[in-house]
Amino acid sequence: MDRIARIGVQPHRVVIVGGGFGGLFAAQALRRSNVAITLVDRAQHHLFQPLLYQVATGILSEGQIAAPLRDVLKRHRNVECLLAEVVDIDVAARKVVALRPGGERITLPYDDLIVAAGVRQSYFGHDEFAQWAPGLKTIADALTIRRKVFGAFEFAESATDPDEQRRWLTFAVVGAGPTGVELAGQIRELATRTLHAEFRHIRPEDARVLMFDGCSAPLTSFGPKLSAKAAAVLRDLGVEMHFGSIVTGVDAEGLDVRDQAGTTVRHEAGTVLWAAGVEAPPLAEMLAKAAGAVQDRAGRIEVRPDLTIPGHPEIAIVGDMMSLHKLPGVAEVAMQSGLYAGRRIRHRIGDGKSLAPFRYYDLGSAAYLARGNAVVSAGPLRFAGFAGWLGWLFIHIAFLTGFRNRVGAVLTWAAAFTRDARRERAFTTQQIERLHDVYDAPRGRDRPTNAPGQSQP
Numbered sequence: 001m002d003r004i005a006r007i008g009v010q011p012h013r014v015v016i017v018g019g020g021f022g023g024l025f026a027a028q029a030l031r032r033s034n035v036a037i038t039l040v041d042r043a044q045h046h047l048f049q050p051l052l053y054q055v056a057t058g059i060l061s062e063g064q065i066a067a068p069l070r071d072v073l074k075r076h077r078n079v080e081c082l083l084a085e086v087v088d089i090d091v092a093a094r095k096v097v098a099l100r101p102g103g104e105r106i107t108l109p110y111d112d113l114i115v116a117a118g119v120r121q122s123y124f125g126h127d128e129f130a131q132w133a134p135g136l137k138t139i140a141d142a143l144t145i146r147r148k149v150f151g152a153f154e155f156a157e158s159a160t161d162p163d164e165q166r167r168w169l170t171f172a173v174v175g176a177g178p179t180g181v182e183l184a185g186q187i188r189e190l191a192t193r194t195l196h197a198e199f200r201h202i203r204p205e206d207a208r209v210l211m212f213d214g215c216s217a218p219l220t221s222f223g224p225k226l227s228a229k230a231a232a233v234l235r236d237l238g239v240e241m242h243f244g245s246i247v248t249g250v251d252a253e254g255l256d257v258r259d260q261a262g263t264t265v266r267h268e269a270g271t272v273l274w275a276a277g278v279e280a281p282p283l284a285e286m287l288a289k290a291a292g293a294v295q296d297r298a299g300r301i302e303v304r305p306d307l308t309i310p311g312h313p314e315i316a317i318v319g320d321m322m323s324l325h326k327l328p329g330v331a332e333v334a335m336q337s338g339l340y341a342g343r344r345i346r347h348r349i350g351d352g353k354s355l356a357p358f359r360y361y362d363l364g365s366a367a368y369l370a371r372g373n374a375v376v377s378a379g380p381l382r383f384a385g386f387a388g389w390l391g392w393l394f395i396h397i398a399f400l401t402g403f404r405n406r407v408g409a410v411l412t413w414a415a416a417f418t419r420d421a422r423r424e425r426a427f428t429t430q431q432i433e434r435l436h437d438v439y440d441a442p443r444g445r446d447r448p449t450n451a452p453g454q455s456q457p
């Protein structure tokens with residue numbers, strides 16, 4: 001019997017793994033239902049990932065894009081938030097196993113389970129690149145990139161060796177999708193518009209930004225017209241694009257890249273950033289094995305049209321971690337699938353009726369290119385330039401979580417737009433030490449000693 005008739009006896013127990021867009025929208029769909037929801041996440045915040053690159057490049061603060069889950073869900077009386085990392089799912093006993101901070105193992109029994117744990121950065125089998133080339137998925141990643149980027153200008157300023165100075169002023173971005181394009185454009189913009197008057201021994205505007213991707217153009221998912229526009233804007237910004245390129249090595253001083261002709265070229269770069277691909281986390285493999293589910297090439301779990309795992313109507317997978325009809329890993333898919341999974345439970349415990357299969361409504365996507373310039377693709381409509389930027393602005397204000405964050409972001413963007421201001425650039429002395437350690441340790445060299453005021457060749 002699929003219908004669950006426990007109402008009045010004991011609330012139906014729903015465990016949601018992940019408080020990203022998928023998990024949050026599932027909880028919202030169940031707001032008025034007689035269910036007891038435990039939303040378990042290893043982070044205490046809901047993160048608006050599409051704006052991570054603005055934290056990484058000093059425009060927004062982390063608090064403006066990460067809202068505490070407890071705060072977001074405080075009026076949802078049937079939701080309990082739990083800070084813990086899910087490490088196992090006992091499918092037969094219907095229990096989620098999680099580690100609380102400190103390592104204590106706890107189990108969470110469920111009647112229905114919604115898994116919305118997202119994806120992680122993929123280095124295509126070269127996880128060793130990660131120590132030199134951080135990806136951009138979490139607040140911690142954004143803060144690492146921020147201190148690497150702004151730290152690079154500081155190291156260039158104090159370097160005595162011109163080669164070293166050039167290396168610090170060279171930034172490599174791997175990946176020409178939205179995140180790669182946004183990072184590359186922002187680094188050129190901050191170098192030319194924000195930092196240009198602040199240094200005495202270097203010209204920040206001389207900073208080189210190299211972009212590498214195996215495909216033939218940036219933003220290919222936006223179609224040829226917008227892709228060409230994006231390429232033109234990036235060229236005008238000064239981004240050096242290398243397409244048909246496969247990165248074969250990354251280390252503290254740069255990267256090795258194989259071009260279309262099969263020749264491997266070395267590029268010296270003090271900062272390498274990775275925005276090239278994603279894969280499902282180990283939790284997906286563990287769950288797929290336990291439930292007998294199939295994973296796609298990126299490790300995402302294949303689901304039925306009602307988003308459940310075959311043979312397990314009590315387990316739904318939503319958002320980036322689900323594989324269905326080749327839907328893209330975007331926020332809108334996560335929101336709509338999360339809402340659907342919540343509604344489906346509502347129907348089951350309510351009148352027992354099943355919902356029509358999940359249908360995705362593509363509301364479009366946007367990517368920021370430069371100040372006042374973005375591309376938006378929505379159904380048959382394509383916008384670029386200032387119109388695209390207005391579309392980008394509307395979408396991001398509409399979906400940023402929390403009214404205060406929306407107002408704060410708009411004010412910050414206004415300052416960034418009119419005065420090229422980037423206020424979020426501070427990092428601590430310990431963080432500078434760590435940057436030096438990463439850079440120096442493999443080569444055992446001394447730290448740069450050039451004192452402020454010393455002239456450079």
Ligand SMILES: Cc1cc2nc3c(=O)[nH]c(=O)nc-3n(C[C@H](O)[C@H](O)[C@H](O)COP(=O)(O)OP(=O)(O)OC[C@H]3O[C@@H](n4cnc5c(N)ncnc54)[C@H](O)[C@@H]3O)c2cc1C
Binds near residue numbers: 018136137283
């Ligand atoms: C840099 C970047 C830019 C992006 N830009 C855009 C954009 O412009 N437009 C767009 O539509 N989409 C964009 N996306 C994609 C969009 O953010 C994702 O599609 C969306 O966040 C997916 O939602 P989700 O709920 O599936 O996963 P996530 O939002 O990733 O949430 C997963 C949650 O699960 C938690 N979690 C993971 N594993 C565990 C575990 N084992 N135990 C407990 N908790 C766990 C995580 O802490 C996280 O809170 C971007 C993504 C990134 C990284």
